[in-house]
Every structure is written in C-alpha cells, then in structure tokens.
Amino acid sequence: MQFYEFGKEGNLAVLLIHGTGSSWQGEFAEVIDGLAEDYTIICVGFDGHDKNDHNTFRHINDQILGIEKYIKEHYNGHLYGVYGSSLGGSVIGKLLERNNVQIDIAITGSTDFEQKANPWAILSTALITPLFYYLIKAKHPVKILRNFLDKIYGDSSKVLGVMYKGISYKSLYNVYYTDLVTPVADNIVLQNTIIYCTYGTKEDTKTLTRRYIQHFPKAELVALGGMHHEEFLIFNPDEWIDMMKHLLKRETYSYPSNVR
Template identity: 95%
Template sequence: MYTELAEDYRIICVGFDGHDKNDHNTFRHINDQILGIEKYIKEHYNGHLYGVYGSSLGGSVLGKLLERKNVQIDIAITGSTDFEQKANPWATLSAALITPLFYYLIKAKHPIKILRNFLDKMYGDSSKVLGVMYKGISYKSLYNVYYTDLVTPVADNIVLQNTKIYCTYGTKEDTKTLTRRYIQHFPKAELVALGGMHHEEFLVFNPDEWIDMIKHLLKREAYSYPNG
C-alpha cells in the first residue's frame, strides 16, 4: 500500500499498545502513547518530522503533539478524528456504554443485525473498518482507548507558524460537529471533505485514492476527491 509513498518519503508506522493481534500489552492511557512517540521522534529524528497522518485516535495524539510543541511537524493531517471531550461522570458512562457494543461487533463472526445496522450508519461496512482499527484488541484496552481519549482534551486555537494542518473527514459523518471542532482546535487548518465516505472508509476501502490525497497534501497542493 505504501510503495508509492516510499519512493519519495521514509515511512514510519506507529502502532498503539494493544491494537495488534501480536501485541499483548494493554493500552493504559493516551498520554503514554503521546510521550512514547515524542521520545522516539527526538531520539531517532532529531525532534523533526516532515509529515504525520493521524487516523481517528491517531489524530487525537497528533493534536496533542502539536499542542505540546516539543517536536516539529511540518505537515499534520488528521483523518476522521472527532476530538470529542467529556468530563466525568459522562466520560465513564460513555465508555461503559460504547465499549461492549464495539467489542462485540469486532469479535462476533455474525453480529446481531440491528447492532450491525446501527454502527453501519457511522462506519459504513462497520465490521471491516473496526476490524482494521482494533484487530486483536482486548476489552480492557478498548475501554481505556475511549475513556482516556475523552478525558484528555486538545487545546483550542492551535496555530503553529511552521506547520500546515489538514483535517480530513467523510461527508457521511457528523460534518457539522466535526468541522466546528476542527476550526475550534485549529483555526487555520484546511478542511478536506471526502464525498460519500463514513469514518475512515477512504483509508480502508480506497487506499490508492488515499495515497493520492496524501501525496497532494504533503506537497501542500489542493486536493478534491473525485466523488465529492
């Protein structure tokens, strides 16, 4: 998938704790991921990366990296990140309700149709998207992902002189809420709407088009999805 990008860029793939079937660590807190990535960038790349794409939760981590300003990222791209924030007890309640539903859908070979249809409205072909995002994840890790993401807010009005920020999202998502939050956190970000797409469907189902988009954005060129 990354062959075309690898011709022009050195590709680094970051995996979060507990997300891969071969990783038996437990995802404990989003801050652990942020600090670990920061440390790696400083130690291996002198604290400077040309471009970063953060998908979903990865966009939250990317937002915190931009907020903290401890590493330099020239081009930052978020993918379908909702930047949702909740204080307790609402964060605990939300995680307690969402985790069993998503975990069931990820693990079930033949999920109950009504639950599948409910999540399909948000994720399109939900089982495939969630399977890619959370393959091998444990229940505890999944709960911690949702909970710690909710209670770890990204600051408002992040404007960095030497960083270009793009926020990509599907037009079948809650576009009104997403675009409001993107501007709230990144007032000078360029928003990229992907026509007919649910949450990260573009990356999962249209990898060639996704690569074309990334190539354009890394060159700071305008991008418009043909189906948009």
C-alpha cells in the first residue's frame, strides 16, 4: 500500500480512496490540484493497484488496517475528511465502525455496501472477475462491451482509462470477494463525524438509499441527477471539486441540472 500527499503541509487533511480495479491517478488526477488549494490531499494506492506497489491485494481488512496505521503515525489519529469512491466507501464504513481514528467528515461515492454469504459470494466473484479483468486488460474490448459502456457513460475509453492495467487476476478476485464477505455494521452514529453518501440517480437508488440509512441512519444523502456509478467524478471533475468543497465546509450542495 502506498500513500501520496499533495498541497501545503499544515492544512486540514483529506484522504481520497479509490475503487475496485482502478488507481488513485485514474480516479483523482484531475481533482487533486483543485482540492489542494485548500487542503492537504492524501491519495492511497491499495495493494495490487499501484505501479509502485508489487503486493497482491489479499483482503480488504489489510487496507483498513494500513490506513488506520498511516493516520495514527502521520496525523495523530485524526483526519478532517475522507472520500471513498465505490470500494473506498466500504473502507470508510469499516473505519467508522471500528472508530480507531477520528474522521470529521466522511463522504462515500456510489458505494453499494453489498454483502453476500458463501457460497453466493464465491459464485458472484467467479462470474464478475473474469469479465472485469478482461475489460481492464484488453487493448480493444469486443464491440458489444464497448457499446454497452458507451450507452451508459457515453465514452467507454474514459471509463476504462480509470482502471489500473497492472492489476493481477488474483488481486481483482480478492477485492471482490473480501468486500462481499466483510460486512459493515448497521446503525453507525458517531458524535463527532458528519457522514454524506453520494450516488447517481441512474443507479439502483432504492437499494442504495436503503443501505445507506441502514448503516448510517443520520447520514445526509446527496443525489446526483442523471448520473451512473461514479460518473460525476470521472466526467465532471470541476463540478465534483465544487461539491467536495461544499460538503467539506458542511454546506448544502445543490446539484446543477445542466451538468451532463
């Protein structure tokens, strides 16, 4: 696991956590400078998801423990803010559940918080991993898959560009599997933490909102109109920065209707 810091030392610190099969550069390269104007930005590169890290991703718990250790050693156990994209939101959920470090503002992005017991977790992972691995590795994915992504996002190449090409099959498999079988507790309420859950309205909003309230009953839900899974971050980085600056200041964020 690797950590990368940007911005002026001494500013309030905000940690950015990437998602499954992606990289911190792929997801956050276009937003770091905008946030680093006001905050110290820390990006984490999970095991197996970073060109400077040659470890295999073995379990989501390893990443949680590694992040806790980093926060304790470098920030006295206290961060001002954390944003977790997709899988990164699951990590945030476990950090909040364990409550071993203080996070003032926690923001999840399109995290589904899906949980499965075996054998369903094994079956689901066995079905999804080969397809996703192919999409990440293929220089030119078959037309039917490109068309599928184009239909959803409008630009399959930009979506695939977020992915980390160096990931191993074992790392990708372990990410899916261990995330599914590592539950996040229900009814997480922390006295000194504000929780925001952001999601696109073209996702399965009924399921997502039910799970958000299940895990974080006092969270503020932020619906991003017309957006798919993390589309807002990938395709609208400037507007995403604006959203983050509002939420990190504990201000209401009004999503503009004219954004793609």
